[in-house]
Each structure stands twice: as structure tokens, then as C-alpha cells.
Amino acid sequence: MEDPQEHEPSTAASVLGPGAVPIVLWVNGEAHPLLVEPRTTLAEALRGPLGLTGTKIACDQGACSACSVWLDGLVVASCSILAIEVGERRITTIEGLAAGGRLHPVQEAFIAHDAVQCGFCTPGMVMSCAALLAENPHPGEAEIRTAISGHLCRCGTYPHVIQAMLALADREEIEHG
Numbered sequence: 001m002e003d004p005q006e007h008e009p010s011t012a013a014s015v016l017g018p019g020a021v022p023i024v025l026w027v028n029g030e031a032h033p034l035l036v037e038p039r040t041t042l043a044e045a046l047r048g049p050l051g052l053t054g055t056k057i058a059c060d061q062g063a064c065s066a067c068s069v070w071l072d073g074l075v076v077a078s079c080s081i082l083a084i085e086v087g088e089r090r091i092t093t094i095e096g097l098a099a100g101g102r103l104h105p106v107q108e109a110f111i112a113h114d115a116v117q118c119g120f121c122t123p124g125m126v127m128s129c130a131a132l133l134a135e136n137p138h139p140g141e142a143e144i145r146t147a148i149s150g151h152l153c154r155c156g157t158y159p160h161v162i163q164a165m166l167a168l169a170d171r172e173e174i175e176h177g
């Protein structure tokens with residue numbers, strides 16, 4: 001006779017929370033063991049227990065890109081992914097862009113072209129621009145506009161961001177990124 005439980009869904013999936021659970025986040029090349037409640041977003045984990053406040057939280061609902069970081073090199077909104085979902089993926093934040101005591105070329109270009117006002121959107125904007133340069137060292141204006149199209153800058157820095165990126169795109173070499 002057929003077992004009546006044979007076709008029932010498995011109940012073996014583990015349930016996390018509501019209390020804190022141990023995880024390890026790989027951030028800017030280092031492993032960080034943490035205890036976080038399952039509801040904790042990656043942005044909250046970065047800014048809270050890890051103290052990496054360069055990543056900003058503005059809308060907190062995936063609409064403005066202020067919280068952008070890289071996961072395995074891809075730009076993601078860290079307010080819209082839970083810390084427990086990250087797993088082994090490598091996280092890069094704005095604090096991890098400078099190398100060898102030098103700012104990333106995008107950071108230098110933003111300063112040189114005055115692409116910052118209040119600065120709240122800037123870390124996220126820099127992460128997207130640096131990701132674009134890593135993929136395409138000589139982007140055109142249309143590609144730059146597409147790369148920053150998800151970023152809401154209340155101060156209206158877009159023309160200067162585009163100038164900064166076009167200046168980088170015109171250079172012979174991009175030192176790192």
C-alpha cells in the first residue's frame with residue numbers, strides 16, 4: 001500500500017530566527033564573523049556591526065542606489081538583500097576601492113571635477129562608475145548615463161559625474177579598477 005506521506009512536501013528546510021544567527025561576511029578581502037537577526041539587510045550589517053558607514057541608506061527600498069556595493073563584482077542595492085543571503089560571495093564597499101594608499105581613479109576624478117555636493121549619493125555612484133570602468137575602460141556618454149541611471153542624486157551632480165567619467169574614459173590607461 002502506498003505511503004500517504006510519500007508525496008507530502010519536505011519539512012526538512014531549516015528555519016532561521018527570529019533570534020540572531022551566526023554568519024560570515026567577506027568584506028573588502030577579510031572574513032567577518034557576525035551575529036545578525038535574519039531580518040538584517042546587508043546595508044544594516046555593513047553600517048552597524050562592521051562600522052562601514054561609507055555605504056549609505058537613503059530610500060531603504062531599492063529605489064535610489066545610494067546603498068550600492070559589489071557582490072562578486074556586480075553592483076547590488078545592499079538595502080534589498082538580507083545579510084544571511086550573501087553567503088560566500090565577496091562584498092566590496094566604498095572603503096575597499098582605494099588601493100596601495102591611493103584613491104580609486106573614479107574617486108580622484110569625482111574630486112577633480114567637483115562631482116560631489118552633499119555626498120549622500122556619492123559612494124553608490126562611485127561604485128557603479130568603478131564597475132563600469134572595470135568592464136569597459138573607455139565608456140562613452142551613453143554608457144555612463146546608463147551606468148548611473150538607477151542613482152537618484154537630489155543635488156543634481158549628474159553633469160559633473162559625466163564629465164569626470166568622460167575624462168577618465170579619454171585616458172590611455174586606467175591604473176586600477
Ligand code: FES
Binds near residue numbers: 064066080
Ligand atoms: S537605500 Fe538602497 S536603493 Fe535606496
Ligand code: FES
Binds near residue numbers: 119120122155157
Ligand atoms: S550629491 Fe547630494 S544626493 Fe547626490
